[in-house]
Amino acid sequence: MNVLALLPSFRPSDYLGPVGGGEISNRRLLESLAGRGHGVTVYAFNAGGSNWMGANGLRVIDGGLGSPDLGGRVMGALLARARLHKKLPALTPDVILTTAGTVATGLRASRQNGVPVAVLVRAIRDIMPVAGSAAKTLARRLVYGNAPWTRAPYLIANSRFLRDYCRKNGFNGPGWVVYPPFDDEPLETPWPSSVSKVGMIGSAPNKGVETFISLACRLPQIEFKVIGDRSVRAGERRIEGNVTRVGWTNAPLDEIDSCDALLMPTRYDEAFGRAAVEAIRRRKYVLASSIEGLPEAVGDSRLLLDPYDLDAWQDSLTRLVRDPGAFRAAMDRAFKAAMELGVEAQTARLEQALSEMAFPPSVDSKE
Template structure:
């Protein structure tokens, strides 16, 4: 039996996130592999301590890192007492490395350290994240397993003839770099259009500054701020996208890049964190996380038909070989079975 401690509202369409999608898709795939998975949302009156205290004998408890960082004390107490009261083993699914963010809150960094120190197993979403956890002394190498996100979707056919339909997916926040994207677009030539899909409510001040930046540059009418979109709406966006742009300053993996490439859509991404792993060997351009780097690459994409054709051809050829959620679940399954 697997008890999965996840953030409250994990299936709320207004709270779409890469972490929530990962949790839900892996839970479904693990059930297909024979696990009895019980999602246990944590938030409000339901805490991680409640989940750990009520875990049945012999259960494995998988804890989303957002939950672990919010409630690190129950993990530490369980370690002192000899795992949980029922003898369950605990694994933490580390979607990100809090300490790697320049703007990270000191209390959250300390909570991450305490939570991960007492987990029997840590699942990292990229080799970069694993290496960061080890290098920062947060987890011994023997207790970390990499389980990269998979991707849904199939090849899409819709394309514009000049490659000018751009898409950026992710919460509008400093670490996602939408300000860098706006500056790059302001310098880009051609009749491009760009859709930014992601919540503007996480950091409203940053979102307002980015919108004002676009307005000052005179490009507001060419950027659509779509906000949070559901899966069907996102599929429709992918279907008319020529290039996915991931301008992140920090990224543990890059699920949007992986999903685009799974559909045969080329990717322009910052060379940071786990994004090079998400982009892989073909179908992508990696640049420094700067407006200049992004702008130069966008100019090449828009003005060079040969480059567009080559990258699109590579992305479409590689699409069927991209990792699936079954691959992700297989890695998680093997790691969790080592705890039983």
């Protein structure tokens, strides 16, 4: 099976700038898919500035958005997209993947080649209107095209919650769930015998950072760490009382490993909860909000809390510090669920979805 992915960005693993979790998931899945013998080509509007080869022979074509000036980026991307459509017949795709932002390009390629197209949705923000000036909006439309993401005939979401959310917001076609893949080595060590340092990923209000900082004020005997704080330069850290703020990192596992527990007091916009699974696989205790996609990520309801009940968070964290053993049964169950999210298992789910799109056994909707 030949797969063509049309993505806004797809940078190599050694890229030094910030890379989001959705892009990392796409790279791991597509490289793993190539490893199963499929032909995989990625046309990325920003591929880090050059064409390159990924793991297992995955081919990446740069779309030109690496130019240092805006005008050069737009013109380069327009010319590259024109060349792309000339090259499409030679790529002979059986199925085309897009993001919500590149659906227009994907639909045109789909019509040109007579093959199905599916939109990859990795986060709620992917399908929300993009804010910006009129000039930036025009530039995006010139580069990516202009078509609503709901026009894609197929959808692949990274959680059941997100798939259902997309259906509530205008998508009516068949949809599959492919969870974010994890290829880090899970630890077989015991759960920490004591909890004195807790962390969280991200510093945005929707991530619940206000809850996290409030807990730090209430529990001064505990060390708190905000990992990936945008107010701190990448690679640097700032200490404020019992709170350490760490700048952006593309390798958060090192920081997670320095903690005993991870909190995810998310208030909204969490389609799955990748950080929770990463922490669980590294044998860290996790407490998370009981909303959106987090219950799917955590795997045990005893670890879930009301994101707006600060007292409940304080009570649960205090109990965790006093008696970590009381949480180990729940964490064992969460660890078992997290082990099912390995890259091979999720690649198999993606492979099955693509196969059913390219070579449909029937016209029935896929659940």
